[in-house]
Amino acid sequence: MNAGTSAAALEAVALTKSYASRAGTYPVLAGVTLALAPGEFVGVLGPSGGGKSTLLNILAGLEPPDGGQVRIHGRPPGARPPIAYMQQKDLLLPWRTLWDNVLLGPELESPHDRVRLEPKARELVRQFRLEGFADHYPAQLSGGMRQRTALIRTLLCERNILLLDEPFGALDALTRRRLHRHLLRVWREFGQTVLLVTHDVEEAIALSTRIVVLSARPGRIVDVFPLDVPHELRERTGETLRLKQRILEVLEGDDDA
Amino acid sequence: MTPEPRTASSTAEPVASIRTPAPAAGGAAQARRSAAPPRGSLGGRPGRWLYPLALIAVLLIGWEATVRLAAIPRFVLPAPSLIGLTLVEKWPVFLGHTGVTLLEVFAGGALGILVGLVLGVLMFFYGVLEKALYPLLIASQNVPVFAVAPLLVVWFGYGFASKVVMAAVIVFFPVTVAVLDGLARTDPDLIRLFRTMGASPGQMLWKLRVPAALPSFFSGLRLSAIYSTIGAVIGEWVGAGAGLGYLMLSANAQLRVAEVFAAILCLTPIGLVLLGLVALVERWLLPWQRLTPEDSDLVNLEP
Numbered sequence: 001m002n003a004g005t006s007a008a009a010l011e012a013v014a015l016t017k018s019y020a021s022r023a024g025t026y027p028v029l030a031g032v033t034l035a036l037a038p039g040e041f042v043g044v045l046g047p048s049g050g051g052k053s054t055l056l057n058i059l060a061g062l063e064p065p066d067g068g069q070v071r072i073h074g075r076p077p078g079a080r081p082p083i084a085y086m087q088q089k090d091l092l093l094p095w096r097t098l099w100d101n102v103l104l105g106p107e108l109e110s111p112h113d114r115v116r117l118e119p120k121a122r123e124l125v126r127q128f129r130l131e132g133f134a135d136h137y138p139a140q141l142s143g144g145m146r147q148r149t150a151l152i153r154t155l156l157c158e159r160n161i162l163l164l165d166e167p168f169g170a171l172d173a174l175t176r177r178r179l180h181r182h183l184l185r186v187w188r189e190f191g192q193t194v195l196l197v198t199h200d201v202e203e204a205i206a207l208s209t210r211i212v213v214l215s216a217r218p219g220r221i222v223d224v225f226p227l228d229v230p231h232e233l234r235e236r237t238g239e240t241l242r243l244k245q246r247i248l249e250v251l252e253g254d255d256d257a
Numbered sequence: 258m259t260p261e262p263r264t265a266s267s268t269a270e271p272v273a274s275i276r277t278p279a280p281a282a283g284g285a286a287q288a289r290r291s292a293a294p295p296r297g298s299l300g301g302r303p304g305r306w307l308y309p310l311a312l313i314a315v316l317l318i319g320w321e322a323t324v325r326l327a328a329i330p331r332f333v334l335p336a337p338s339l340i341g342l343t344l345v346e347k348w349p350v351f352l353g354h355t356g357v358t359l360l361e362v363f364a365g366g367a368l369g370i371l372v373g374l375v376l377g378v379l380m381f382f383y384g385v386l387e388k389a390l391y392p393l394l395i396a397s398q399n400v401p402v403f404a405v406a407p408l409l410v411v412w413f414g415y416g417f418a419s420k421v422v423m424a425a426v427i428v429f430f431p432v433t434v435a436v437l438d439g440l441a442r443t444d445p446d447l448i449r450l451f452r453t454m455g456a457s458p459g460q461m462l463w464k465l466r467v468p469a470a471l472p473s474f475f476s477g478l479r480l481s482a483i484y485s486t487i488g489a490v491i492g493e494w495v496g497a498g499a500g501l502g503y504l505m506l507s508a509n510a511q512l513r514v515a516e517v518f519a520a521i522l523c524l525t526p527i528g529l530v531l532l533g534l535v536a537l538v539e540r541w542l543l544p545w546q547r548l549t550p551e552d553s554d555l556v557n558l559e560p
């Protein structure tokens with residue numbers, strides 16, 4: 001094992017995955033290799049059904065890959081990898097209020113952790129504009145509110161690797177932008193390694209330090225775009241616009257192929 | 258023929274004004290607030306009770322009229338008025354027998370629920386037990402309970418015990434199935450979520466499987482509320498010295514049909530009260546069921 005790979009916080013090495021259907025097996029991932037340096041924020045773009053969620057499931061240890069391997073800080077993942085995973089479905093517990101849902105992670109850790117993280121939870125609930133809904137059950141919340149609740153729950157898990165699968169999919173443009181700022185602030189403060197899946201090119205540009213474009217099924221990496229411009233300046237530079245153009249061309253090119 | 262503009266709605270209007278506080282006292286502000294739709298459907302609209310009650314009244318009047326006009330003898334079909342009179346005149350007798358049956362229903366239901374709960378949990382944890390027992394349980398449901406009832410009298414005697422066992426025998430099965438089903442059908446995505454969060458097996462059970470199984474458990478309880486009454490009465494029919502089932506049988510033998518009807522009248526509320534009790538506990542324990550975004554106290558503050 002060389003020093004270069006072991007420096008990565010999260011690593012996918014030649015991951016392949018196929019699913020069985022009645023018509024036979026069909027490949028979903030065709031050799032995905034990707035390394036995230038500690039503190040890196042990688043955005044993943046790709047067409048629907050390309051295997052993005054499957055990739056995250058494998059990285060989180062929820063599904064085994066058919067081939068290749070996952071490494072965390074250079075080692076195969078242990079029983080409890082330091083990963084917090086926000087899935088595409090919000091997966092809130094219907095019998096818990098918003099407040100008890102966001103504190104699920106710390107509560108499973110220890111009663112002491114729950115008490116310790118309550119102030120942070122309160123702060124996040126306020127920033128995400130959910131104050132006043134703390135005692136509501138998920139069934140009483142809108143789709144966007146449920147998604148924000150799930151994101152807070154993920155952030156409160158205190159893991160240094162975050163896998164986020166379309167965390168802002170159900171939000172309007174305005175709320176989305178505000179949450180981008182909050183997520184970036186949390187990321188700067190705690191320096192997690194983030195892998196974020198999105199369909200929104202602008203969202204990927206606004207958040208990532210590197211953008212990875214996945215192909216249509218079976219998924220493989222077709223292009224990588226590093227972003228060096230500081231986050232605050234991205235909206236104002238023409239470079240951003242050109243980047244968006246290039247990414248869209250890659251996505252559309254793959255679509256035509 | 259033009260329909261009169263909404264005069265028929267006079268049935269709905271006055272009732273509606275009982276539900277919402279009269280705006281007269283508070284002025285405009287209060288009037289606006291009381292215009293908000295009522296939360297949930299706790300009391301239900303009065304119409305829900307009005308129509309069935311009206312139908313019952315019509316049926317009773319029809320029954321009374323038929324019996325009187327056709328001069329049907331009272332040992333064939335007594336008029337409702339006679340049934341009511343019987344109930345009033347002999348109320349201490351009916352009360353006593355109702356009490357006996359009620360006790361059997363409660364004890365039998367509780368025993369059946371307990372057995373069902375234990376069996377369901379055991380079968381969930383021990384797959385071998387489930388594989389061995391489940392087919393037998395299903396097969397046992399094809400044995401008519403009437404066939405077992407006389408045996409129970411032989412084994413447990415003429416009194417209280419055989420009725421309790423009879424009710425428990427009918428009740429435990431739906432509860433077992435509900436518990437097993439509820440525990441086994443936890444959303445696999447939630448199980449994976451708990452796994453990524455590092456939940457222990459104990460947490461997996463108490464913080465995920467048990468709360469997820471409660472709605473299913475309660476549908477089992479609702480069935481048991483109905484079944485335990487049936488079980489107790491069957492037990493009394495087969496052999497007893499007291500209880501509504503015994504009363505019905507002995508009255509029937511002496512052609513005192515009005516008393517049979519009166520006994521049925523005493524039996525009906527037992528099941529209803531039990532169902533209501535289950536619903537109350539369910540509402541208290543599982544307030545999150547049947548909620549929608551409309552059930553928010555706040556105006557939606559989105560975004």
Ligand SMILES: Nc1ncnc2c1ncn2[C@@H]1O[C@H](COP(=O)(O)OP(=O)(O)OP(=O)(O)O)[C@@H](O)[C@H]1O
Binds near residue numbers: 048052053
């Ligand atoms: N458990 C599974 N069993 C069988 N097929 C699956 C399973 N999970 C995913 N698939 C299939 O694998 C393919 C990729 O799915 P995946 O959810 O990873 O795509 P995605 O890129 O996340 O799509 P989207 O952007 O729409 O969320 C799809 O064709 C999907 O139907």
Ligand SMILES: [Mg+2]
Binds near residue numbers: 088
């Ligand atoms: Mg997906």
